[in-house]
Amino acid sequence: MSPRRSAGPTLKDVAAIAGVSYRTVSNVISGKAPVSASTRARVEAAVAELDYRPQLAARQLRVGRSNLLTLSVPFLSLPYFAQLAHAVVTAAEAVGYDVVVDETHGDPERELRAASGYRTLLSDGILLSAMSIGDEELMAARGRTPLVVLGERIRAARVDRVVVDSVTSTRDATAHLIAAGRRTLGFLGTVPDASSGAAAADLRLEGFRTALRAAGLEADPRHLLEVSPWDQRSPDGDYSREEGHARVRALLAGPDGLAGLDGLVCANDLLAIGALRALREAGVEVPGRVAVVGWDDAPESAYTVPPLTSIAPDLGELARLAVASVLRLVDDPDSPPRVEQAPYRLVPRASAPPASTSSAGQLVP
Amino acid sequence: MSPRRSAGPTLKDVAAIAGVSYRTVSNVISGKAPVSASTRARVEAAVAELDYRPQLAARQLRVGRSNLLTLSVPFLSLPYFAQLAHAVVTAAEAVGYDVVVDETHGDPERELRAASGYRTLLSDGILLSAMSIGDEELMAARGRTPLVVLGERIRAARVDRVVVDSVTSTRDATAHLIAAGRRTLGFLGTVPDASSGAAAADLRLEGFRTALRAAGLEADPRHLLEVSPWDQRSPDGDYSREEGHARVRALLAGPDGLAGLDGLVCANDLLAIGALRALREAGVEVPGRVAVVGWDDAPESAYTVPPLTSIAPDLGELARLAVASVLRLVDDPDSPPRVEQAPYRLVPRASAPPASTSSAGQLVP
DNA sequence: GACCCGGGTTTCAACGTTGAAATCACGGGA
DNA sequence: TCCCGTGATTTCAACGTTGAAACCCGGGTC
CATH class of the missing domain: 3.40.50.2300 (Response regulator)
Known part of the structure; x- marks a missing residue:
């Protein structure tokens, strides 16, 4: 089969109609070279008549960029x-x-x-x-x-x-709980497979620990909740609402229940949303008994019950x-490689209200 | 500036190393023409050595397709x-x-x-x-x-x-409410600007009306809730959680309040999620007093409070x-134009439980 | 021994565009 | 009048790939 007639007019077709060379048409289009007003008008008319569009592949081949x-x-x-x-x-x-x-x-x-x-x-x-x-x-x-x-x-x-910065942002989120008087904190989203290395969740756990240390606190190992190992067959990955729900439910169903837990830092919002559901199903008040923070500030997090305090990356x-x-x-x-940081901010909502309104738990959209 | 040396080896470079013509390299890569085992091996070695990748732009230019x-x-x-x-x-x-x-x-x-x-x-x-x-x-x-x-x-x-099919799917959703005993139904998401024509929301409203008619019911105009006109500056458009929240809140704050409303069909899930929040804030029980259905089956809809019954398009x-x-x-x-239909299904959850469990309102994930 | 066949390989040209350089037209200055 | 310069336009070649066709060569066939 000969090359598909891609059914589009080319510069040459336009040029034939406008009565100029195809290079001039190119000049009109790119604007790189000066073109007289009259020819420009003729060319533009021809372009409109044929509904010409440049063939990006050819351009890319020539200039080496595809945009x-x-x-x-x-x-x-x-x-x-x-x-x-x-x-x-x-x-x-x-x-x-x-x-x-x-x-x-x-x-x-x-x-x-x-x-x-x-x-x-x-x-x-x-x-x-x-x-x-x-x-x-x-x-x-x-x-x-x-x-x-x-x-x-x-x-x-x-x-x-x-x-x-996962470490400092999660440290901030954790410090937010501590400032609101929480003392027995847990983390949802540790990764079982240590070999996987520097996943974001590890850094968030590190931030969690940093904040605890700074406050002279320590986490009960029972309150470090692992998520399932990564499984490709799962449609959504492991940091899911389902996973958060299952893990917190397992904690609640365990021998010690909450064991005094009064604050939960989640590796992301989806886990937190699952956690909120598990807590609600068990009748555990949020933030009354347990405050919850997430990471992502997903759009839906402003609409959970209660609305979720979260780290909002920019x-x-x-x-x-x-x-x-x-x-x-x-x-x-x-050019030498760079590492750049995007800012984040803590968005306080009812699931973990700031210190002053800690007990009120009023809804903040 | 001369064309950017796109820093990639070409067929010719590979050919030079393998000691064959560049066309043969092309043959090896495309597999279109037979190549002897020995030259194939040499070419493949050269390809690996140079880490050659075909230049898709050139291919597209030649064959007229970009994939x-x-x-x-x-x-x-x-x-x-x-x-x-x-x-x-x-x-x-x-x-x-x-x-x-x-x-x-x-x-x-x-x-x-x-x-x-x-x-x-x-x-x-x-x-x-x-x-x-x-x-x-x-x-x-x-x-x-x-x-x-x-x-x-x-x-x-x-x-x-x-x-x-927006009409029949929304008709089904509405019929689901009617089958569960709801008689005073509302629709959230009518569009003010009639000139905009056949937007999906109009068709969903039509489906809503069809179901009512079939059951000998009629909707109270007060229960047809408009959403704000489309505004490009809004980051999320009008079928948003915010909009659903605002509109239902306005209804509740109005002179007649719910006015007997016991079922709300929403043009999409985001509106429904906003509605759920407004109802919750006002202390209106869902599904006890008002049942709610959405359209989309967004992932988050399984995690709202209560979980949202919705139409799930495939x-x-x-x-x-x-x-x-x-x-x-x-x-x-x-080829003559076709119109094809993708299937959908109704996913019943607690916000509008099926008839048998209508009063129980138990959580269905 | 001339001929054909077909697998394997090469040569050739073209896809549509743009950089570079050549050409042309024309008005102004020497 | 002739030349220069500048603006406008054109010619030329190349980007890397593949379809088409030519070529080459060894093994049958008659």
Whole structure:
């Protein structure tokens, strides 16, 4: 079969109608070279008549850029990644880029494929939110395509990264509970497999411990709630509402019950939402008996019962920094790797009200 | 500046190392022509050594396809569209396609741009979830790129569409309430601007009315709750939790209060979630006093208080049908337009339990 | 021994665009 | 009058890939 007649007019077709050379049409479109008003008008008329659109593939082949970025996330269906994708698409659009979304499902092979640029060579840069792979694997797999890693799972110094500080943010969230008078704190979302290394959840646990230490407190090991090991077959991964629900229910059903627990720090909002349900089902008052904080500030967290106090990462800023970083690499591939921080803030709501209104538990939207 | 040396090896580089012509390397890679085992081995070694990746732009230019689809949605951050994007990416991947995600923010201009294929000529087809534009505008704007419309806003016969039947599904949801003994029903999500035409919400209202008629009932106009007119500046659009909350709160604060309302059908889950909060704040028991149903079956709807009964569209099937349709158009641009239906089901939960357990209101995950 | 067959490989040209450089038209200054 | 310069336009080549067709060569066949 001969090359598909892609059914679109080309510069030459427009040129024939306008009675100029096709290069002049190109000049009109790109605006790079001066064109007289009269020919410009003729060309524009012809463009309109044929409904001409430039063939981006040809342009890319010629100039070496596609104005396309690839965003690779584990699951688009999780609120955090949906918000992230939204932020990235918006930030990319502001600088004239489109975004190809790739879902890895947390599959290490697919993350490596994403890092290497496979099936994506036509994209100018990659933003990778890794979930399963580690530093060495990433460094081994990465190709020539500019790469920026989102999140703290990867810690290698040799890659550009944009992160939100999990340790200090979770420390702040924990300190918020302590300031409100909570003394027996738990953490939901520790990871069983120590070998997996620097997952964000580990850093959040570290932040939790840091805050406890600073207050001269210690966590009861019974209150460090593991989540199930990562399972690809699960549609949503392990940091899910279901998992939070199951783990807290298990705690409540255990021999010691709450065992005095009066504050629960969750590795993310979904776990917290599951926890809220388990506590509610068991008749445990939140925040009366147990205060709960999450991490993400998912949109739904303002509408839980009670509304969830959470750490809100500035995803807009995160996305802008990431897009800026990857474009810097596109311009200068030898630019030294940077690590940038996106800000966050603590959003106090009724599930863990600030000290002054600790007992009131009034609803804060 | 001369064309960016895109820093990648080409077929020729590989050929030079393997000691064959570059066409042979192409043969090895595409597998189209027979290659002897020995040269294949040499070529593969060279490919590995250079870490060669085909330049998709060049391939596309030559063969006229990019293996890229564009998905255009209003807001990736809304659960429905996040789920939809997830489903589309998955369905596209299964047939070897990647997906570019475009966010229109419900802006009519951007929807038209998406329909026309602007900035997207390198994509083989477009899946458009329209929110603001109507039939004529769409037909006028569409370009040569194969286009499939998702959802029922567009009703033009001349476009391929994949829909979930809003009328019958909402009729079913309403009938579910009626079967459970509810007699004074309301609808949350009517649209003020009648000129906007066949938005999904109108069809859902129609389904609501159909079910009432079939049962010999009629809706009190006070119980038809409008949502604010569409406003682009709003980050989430009008079918939001906030809007649901505000509208139901306004009803409760009005002169007649609930006025006997014992069942509320919502145009989508977010509105329903906002409604649940307003009812809870006012101390109105759900489902005791008012039963609530939504539409979408957002993931969070299983975790609201009480869990939300909802219509669950089969987005996986919707996405598969849409991808199949658009690829059919890619193969045969003259293929006559089709309208396909994706299935849905009613997911009963505690906010509107089925007839048998209507009074119990037990939690169903 | 000339001929054909077919697997394996190569040559050629083209996809539509843009950087670079050549060409052209024309008005102003020497 | 001739030349220069500048703006406008055109010619040329190349980006990396693949369809089409030519080529090469060893093994049958008559």
